[in-house]
Amino acid sequence: MNKPQILFVEDDTAVGNLIATTLETQNYQFQRAKNGQQAVLDALSCRPDVMLLDLGLPDIDGIEIIKKIRSWSNMPIIVVSARSDDRDKVAALDAGADDYLTKPFSVDELLARLRVALRRVRYDSQRTGDEAAVYRNGGLVIDYAAGCAYRDGQELHLTPIEYKLLCLLAKHTGKVLTHNYIISEIWGTASENMSTELPSLRVFMATLRKKLEPDQSHPQYIQTHIGVGYRMIQSNRDSEG
Template structure:
């Protein structure tokens, strides 16, 4: 199997050296860009599997880089930024980022987020048109053609909204979906509608979790990103979350 190709965009020398050393010790192939213009050119020519992106670049804001790349590529983008405000996280994720890691970060956490993104790449590349009609993640199975979902062989009795939420999260496994994005996909409408429907989203997500999770204090499937949104966790064959494997 070919080694994963990583493009990381970081203008800070110390942080850049840390990321480079981390990737090198894990035998990833990588390339570094120090500004937005170089990042776009390398993304076009290098065709990386995953991008690690700092938002505070010297020539352009990283949000603009995300939007530009999303116009032609679906590769996972993990933001690595010192901006810790929820509004910055939401803006990056709404622009098309897959994940958001706040500086300072641990090497183990960076590698865990990277493994999640690479599993999504492998899943997307291995998916066939037949498999697209059926989703499986640990003990969770969704039969899109039949409009049914099962956990450990037992059918989940979901409302139409709960089923739509589950399918939306499943089709974006490993990716953080913001409240804004989910509400727009499920209910549609303007920014005012987002504010109005947020309580409904929380209620439906709570009822979905009661039906899906065996132990809600230790969720296997749906992870909450407080103030930001939700993510479907990718599980292993033993049904355990693979966030940190």
């Protein structure tokens, strides 16, 4: 297998050097861009596996870069930014980012987020038409053709909304989905009416987790990002089949 190729976009010298050293010590291949224009060109020419993206660049705002790349590529984009407001996180994730890491960050957390993104890349590349009909993530199995879901071999008795929520999260495993995105996908609600559906989303998510998570204090599958949304966690005990 070829080594993963990482493109990181960072104009701050100190942060850029930290990221470069971190990737180098982990034997990742990487390329660095210091502005948005170079980032888009490198994404087109190098076809990286994952992008690490700062939002506050000197020429183009990072949100615009996400939108440009999403018009032709589905590669994971992890935002690494000093912007910590929930509105900035939601804007980046709604634009198509997969994850959001706030500066200052720990090296261990950056590497953990990167491993999740790369597992998703490997999973997507290995799926065939037959495999795509059945989703497997640790002990969770979704049989799309039958419309059934199982945890550790036991069928989960889900309502139609719970099943749709589970399938949506599974489709984007490893990616943070914002409340707005989930509501629009499940209920087809216009953006101006999102706030009225948010309590319903929280209720359905709570009942889904009760059925899915053996120990809700230590979730194995659905992670909450407070004020932002939810993510399906990629299990470390993925089934081989």
